[in-house]
Amino acid sequence: MADLKSNDIPLSVFDNVMQQFDEAAQRLNLDQGMIEFLKQPRRALIVKLPIRRDNGQLEVFTGYRVQHSINRGPAKGGVRYHPQVSLDEVMALAAWMTWKCAIVGIPFGGGKGGIKCDPTTMSPHELEHLTRRYTAEIMDIIGPEKDVPAPDVNTNPQVMAWMMDTFSMHARQTTTAVVTGKPIDIGGSLGRVEATGRGVMFSAREAARVKGILFEGATVAIQGFGNVGSMAAKLMYEQGCKIIAVSDVYGAIYCPDGINIHALMEHVANTRRVPGFPHCKELTHDELLSLECDILVPAALENVITSDNADSIKAKIIAEGANGPVTPNADRILDKNGVFVVPDILCNAGGVTVSYFEWVQDRMGYFWEEDDVNQRLERIMVKAFNDVYQMSQEHGATMRIAAFMLAIKRVLDVTLMRGVYS
Numbered sequence: 125m126a127d128l129k130s131n132d133i134p135l136s137v138f139d140n141v142m143q144q145f146d147e148a149a150q151r152l153n154l155d156q157g158m159i160e161f162l163k164q165p166r167r168a169l170i171v172k173l174p175i176r177r178d179n180g181q182l183e184v185f186t187g188y189r190v191q192h193s194i195n196r197g198p199a200k201g202g203v204r205y206h207p208q209v210s211l212d213e214v215m216a217l218a219a220w221m222t223w224k225c226a227i228v229g230i231p232f233g234g235g236k237g238g239i240k241c242d243p244t245t246m247s248p249h250e251l252e253h254l255t256r257r258y259t260a261e262i263m264d265i266i267g268p269e270k271d272v273p274a275p276d277v278n279t280n281p282q283v284m285a286w287m288m289d290t291f292s293m294h295a296r297q298t299t300t301a302v303v304t305g306k307p308i309d310i311g312g313s314l315g316r317v318e319a320t321g322r323g324v325m326f327s328a329r330e331a332a333r334v335k336g337i338l339f340e341g342a343t344v345a346i347q348g349f350g351n352v353g354s355m356a357a358k359l360m361y362e363q364g365c366k367i368i369a370v371s372d373v374y375g376a377i378y379c380p381d382g383i384n385i386h387a388l389m390e391h392v393a394n395t396r397r398v399p400g401f402p403h404c405k406e407l408t409h410d411e412l413l414s415l416e417c418d419i420l421v422p423a424a425l426e427n428v429i430t431s432d433n434a435d436s437i438k439a440k441i442i443a444e445g446a447n448g449p450v451t452p453n454a455d456r457i458l459d460k461n462g463v464f465v466v467p468d469i470l471c472n473a474g475g476v477t478v479s480y481f482e483w484v485q486d487r488m489g490y491f492w493e494e495d496d497v498n499q500r501l502e503r504i505m506v507k508a509f510n511d512v513y514q515m516s517q518e519h520g521a522t523m524r525i526a527a528f529m530l531a532i533k534r535v536l537d538v539t540l541m542r543g544v545y546s
C-alpha cells in the first residue's frame with residue numbers, strides 16, 4: 125500500500141527507514157559523513173537460485189542478504205520468503221535490525237535476507253531445495269562471527285534446521301550458532317518461538333502503564349496471526365487482556381466480549397484460517413484497523429497504516445509487532461491525534477533478544493531453563509522501553525524518533541571507539 129496522499133510519490137520501505145533515521149540524526153547534530161556511514165547498508169548480495177520443481181521444471185528464484193552494519197557485532201536478522209521481497213525491502217529490514225539490536229543492547233549489527241517466492245505454492249521438498257541453495261550461495265558472508273540469520277515471515281525452525289545443516293555440511297563441522305530460531309534438539313533455545321510475541325506483550329504492558337490504562341481488561345485488536353500475532357494474542361490473553369478482534373490474510377473476526385485465544389489457536393490449527401471461528405462477526409481488514417480499542421497490534425507486513433487511513437485509527441496505543449507497519453506520514457498524523465506508538469525496533473525486539481540467548485547457549489554448549497530465558501527477556505524489554513520512554517520525554521520526541529536517537533547514539537559511540545578504518 126503506497127503512501128500517496130501527502131506527496132503523490134509512493135514511498136519505498138527503504139525510504140521510510142531513511143526518513144526515520146534523518147529525523148533522529150538531525151536532533152543528534154551528527155556530521156554529514158558520519159550520517160552517511162551509519163545509515164547506508166554495508167553490503168548487499170543478490171543471488172540466483174535455480175530450483176527443480178516437483179513437476180520437473182527448472183525455475184529460477186532471486187535471493188538477497190543485506191548486511192546493514194557490523195559496528196556493534198556480527199550482522200543479525202531474519203530471512204523472509206514472500207512474493208513481495210525486493211532489494212529495497214531487505215535493505216530496509218536490515219537497517220531496522222541494526223537499530224533494534226542497539227536498543228535492546230545486544231552485541232550485534234543488523235542484517236536481513238529474503239527470497240522472492242510464494243511458499244504457499246511450494247512443497248516441503250521444494251522449500252528444502254530452495255533453502256539449501258540459498259544457504260550455499262550466501263555461505264561466504266554468513267557465520268557465527270559474521271552474520272547470523274533467523275526466522276522471519278514464512279520461515280520457521282525447520283527452515284533454520286536446513287540452513288544450519290547446509291552450512292555445516294560445507295564447513296565439515298556442525299555449526300549450530302550460524303543461525304538462530306532452530307528446533308530445540310539441534311541447538312535451539314527454549315522460549316524462542318514465543319519470544320517476539322512475548323516482547324510485544326511486555327512492550328504493550330509498559331505502554332499501558334505509562335498511559336494509565338489497566339492492562340488487565342484492556343481491549344486489543346491484532347492484525348496478523350502468524351508467529352508474532354498469534355503469540356502476542358495468546359500471551360496478552362493470558363495476562364487478562366480482552367482480545368476483541370483478530371485477522372489473517374483471509375479476513376478478520378470481531379467479538380466485543382473477547383475471543384478465547386486458546387480456542388482460536390485450535391481453530392486455526394484445524395482450518396488454517398482465522399475467519400470461520402464461531403460466534404464472531406466478520407470484518408474487513410480496514411474495519412479491524414479502525415476499531416475502537418486500547419491497543420492495536422499490527423503484526424503482519426509493512427505500510428499497513430499510511431496517510432490514507434491513519435486518521436481513522438481509534439486505538440490509544442499501537443504496539444508494532446511487524447517491522448515497518450506505519451509510514452512516516454502516518455506517524456505524524458498519529459502523533460497529532462495523540463496515539464502512542466511503540467515502534468517496531470523496540471516493540472518486536474524480543475525475537476532477536478532470545479536469538480542472542482540462543483547464540484550464546486550454542487557457543488557455551490550449555491542450555492538454559494525456559495524461566496531463565498523469559499525472565500532475562502523481560503528485564504531487557506522493560507529496560508529498553510524505559511530507556512526509549514525517558515529519551516522521548518527528555519527530547520519531546522515520539523517514541524519512534526526517541527528509539528532511533530538512542531540506537532544511533534549507541535552505534536555512534538562504538539564506531540568512534542573502534543575508529544573509522546579508512
Ligand code: GLU
Pocket residue numbers: 200201202203224272273274275276277304447472473475476477479
Ligand atoms: N526476524 C525477526 C526480526 O525481525 C528476528 C530476527 C532474529 O532473531 O535475528 O526481528
